[in-house]
Amino acid sequence: MIGVSAEELQILKDIFAPYTHICRFACYGSRVKGGFEKTSDLDVLICGESAVPQEMVENLKNACDNSRLPYIVNFADRWRIDDGFYALIEKDLVFV
Numbered sequence: 001m002i003g004v005s006a007e008e009l010q011i012l013k014d015i016f017a018p019y020t021h022i023c024r025f026a027c028y029g030s031r032v033k034g035g036f037e038k039t040s041d042l043d044v045l046i047c048g049e050s051a052v053p054q055e056m057v058e059n060l061k062n063a064c065d066n067s068r069l070p071y072i073v074n075f076a077d078r079w080r081i082d083d084g085f086y087a088l089i090e091k092d093l094v095f096v
Contacts, residue, residue, distance in 0.1 A: 003030065003032070003034075011069055012096055015063045015067065022048055023046050023052055024047045025044055025046060027044055027093070027096060028043050028045060028089040028094070029043035033092055038070075042071055042074070045075075046060075048077075048078065048079070051080055060075055
């Protein structure tokens, strides 16, 4: 990924690891497409067979907020976003 260092990617993988049996994680947005700034957030799409519990999303967010990641990580659930929005980001998804 363009806007995520190898160390940051490992932090993300470690945070996502407990959940990979029920879903996959894909990054999108400026840190994937380019044009990001140092303070740009990282957008992560949670891709499961169905919507994931909101508690899981909150746990992921808290883990990222309490990690050494130098930016904010925003999460979206594939099944809770508009199909039109998904169509816009689908081609840019980078699975972690």
